[in-house]
Amino acid sequence: MEHEITLVVNGAARRVRVPGRRLLSDCLRHDLGLTGTHVGCEHGVCGCCTVLLDGEPVRSCLTFAVTVDGHEITTVEGLAGPDGMSAVQRAFAECHGLQCGFCTPGFLCTVTALLRDNPAPTDEEVVEGISGNLCRCTGYQNIVKAVHRAAELIAEET
Amino acid sequence: MKPPPFEHHAPRELGEALDVLAEVGPRGKVLAGGQSLIPMLNMRLAAPEHLVDINRIASLATVEPSTEGVTVGALARHSQVERLAGHPLLRQALRLVAHPVIRNRGTVVGSLVHADPAAELPAVLALLGGSVRLARLEGLREVGAAEFFVGPMESAVQPGELAVSAYFPSLPPRSGTAFREVARRHGDYALAGVCAVVTLDDDLHITAARVACVSVGPVPVVVDVGGLCERRPASTVDWAAVARAVREETEPEGDIHASAAYRLQLVGVLAEQALKDAAREAAGPWGSDPVGT
Numbered sequence: 181m182e183h184e185i186t187l188v189v190n191g192a193a194r195r196v197r198v199p200g201r202r203l204l205s206d207c208l209r210h211d212l213g214l215t216g217t218h219v220g221c222e223h224g225v226c227g228c229c230t231v232l233l234d235g236e237p238v239r240s241c242l243t244f245a246v247t248v249d250g251h252e253i254t255t256v257e258g259l260a261g262p263d264g265m266s267a268v269q270r271a272f273a274e275c276h277g278l279q280c281g282f283c284t285p286g287f288l289c290t291v292t293a294l295l296r297d298n299p300a301p302t303d304e305e306v307v308e309g310i311s312g313n314l315c316r317c318t319g320y321q322n323i324v325k326a327v328h329r330a331a332e333l334i335a336e337e338t
Numbered sequence: 339m340k341p342p343p344f345e346h347h348a349p350r351e352l353g354e355a356l357d358v359l360a361e362v363g364p365r366g367k368v369l370a371g372g373q374s375l376i377p378m379l380n381m382r383l384a385a386p387e388h389l390v391d392i393n394r395i396a397s398l399a400t401v402e403p404s405t406e407g408v409t410v411g412a413l414a415r416h417s418q419v420e421r422l423a424g425h426p427l428l429r430q431a432l433r434l435v436a437h438p439v440i441r442n443r444g445t446v447v448g449s450l451v452h453a454d455p456a457a458e459l460p461a462v463l464a465l466l467g468g469s470v471r472l473a474r475l476e477g478l479r480e481v482g483a484a485e486f487f488v489g490p491m492e493s494a495v496q497p498g499e500l501a502v503s504a505y506f507p508s509l510p511p512r513s514g515t516a517f518r519e520v521a522r523r524h525g526d527y528a529l530a531g532v533c534a535v536v537t538l539d540d541d542l543h544i545t546a547a548r549v550a551c552v553s554v555g556p557v558p559v560v561v562d563v564g565g566l567c568e569r570r571p572a573s574t575v576d577w578a579a580v581a582r583a584v585r586e587e588t589e590p591e592g593d594i595h596a597s598a599a600y601r602l603q604l605v606g607v608l609a610e611q612a613l614k615d616a617a618r619e620a621a622g623p624w625g626s627d628p629v630g631t
């Protein structure tokens with residue numbers, strides 16, 4: 181049986197018909213064509229599929245699309261503003277916080293929420309905050325630097 | 339890695355959910371946070387015909403602290419409980435549950451019902467002697483922690499029932515708590531873990547001490563070590579004897595991550611550490627080095 185649902189994705193209401201078993205990650209990628217959200221492990225370990233659900237980071241591979249009918253979703257495609265990339269995105273580019281880029285959408289969404297809730301995190305808080313996201317390239321050091329740099333940029337720009 | 343097909347039910351009221359659960363019986367499964375159930379579906383370890391998704395029943399998303407204890411509704415997320423419950427041991431345990439992002443979605447009651455012997459929250463409920471409230475069409479029943487955890491991944495919840503809330507009692511004054519565990523990676527299920535509660539009298543002598551151990555038995559293993567502490571101050575307790583007593587009550591199994599012998603060693607060490615931490619917390623800042631480290 182299919183369900184007709186409405187998701188507010190990156191500010192735009194999107195109506196879509198999905199079976200009950202459609203994961204939110206697959207709904208975003210296949211039904212809505214938003215392939216910025218990556219799918220790695222599909223059991224909640226890697227964090228690549230992290231999106232913001234009503235502003236809170238969640239695993240889109242561990243959420244059914246039907247469950248979040250009517251809710252707001254922000255994906256990596258929605259992080260940039262009209263003036264270009266967000267502070268978090270610029271900091272990741274500047275600090276080489278990515279290499280292959282597969283994990284990056286999940287990190288960007290996680291860090292966006294982390295810095296909103298804690299604008300000046302300590303090293304320890306950054307590491308705890310990103311502990312649910314795996315990166316196989318960078319060794320994390322530059323990601324941690326990028327988070328601190330993003331915090332600086334946000335502080336400068338507000 | 340996609341879930342098998344199922345019929346999705348999205349009740350908006352508790353009564354409606356109980357109607358559906360009564361109708362589908364053993365063919366149905368409740369979906370709350372989904373942080374354990376959806377991986378199981380994705381890996382095809384579970385294939386229920388009906389999923390009763392309770393995410394729209396707002397009346398279940400409650401955290402109600404009182405002086406006696408805190409009642410946590412079926413839809414209260416870990417992160418919400420961490421913020422609102424005001425219960426020290428619950429907060430210590432929740433910080434060890436997976437990662438912050440998982441805690442935004444996973445629920446405390448869901449974790450209890452999932453009854454994973456490696457999970458932290460069942461141990462907390464068992465240690466505190468809390469209870470879970472189960473609803474079905476015919477009425478409610480309250481099940482104490484000792485009866486609630488039946489076996490590995492098996493709780494007392496019967497087909498047609500919904501766990502609507504869990505109750506975590508507060509601790510008496512001058513009590514301290516701690517949770518210690520060893521996991522292969524931060525956020526993983528523990529190879530072994532111990533949560534402890536220690537209560538002191540006005541002279542800082544131990545009047546009660548209990549631990550609950552995870553990953554070393556089919557259900558959380560609760561051991562009362564109050565007798566072994568003999569109303570002594572923590573600094574003169576025979577901790578080796580306490581650790582031995584805890585080890586004797588556990589029956590860990592070996593797997594690819596850790597041998598049974600290693601888990602047994604760990605649980606003794608962690609019990610001593612957790613009990614000392616708890617005693618230190620119970621003494622508070624005015625207690626002068628009660629553990630004698």
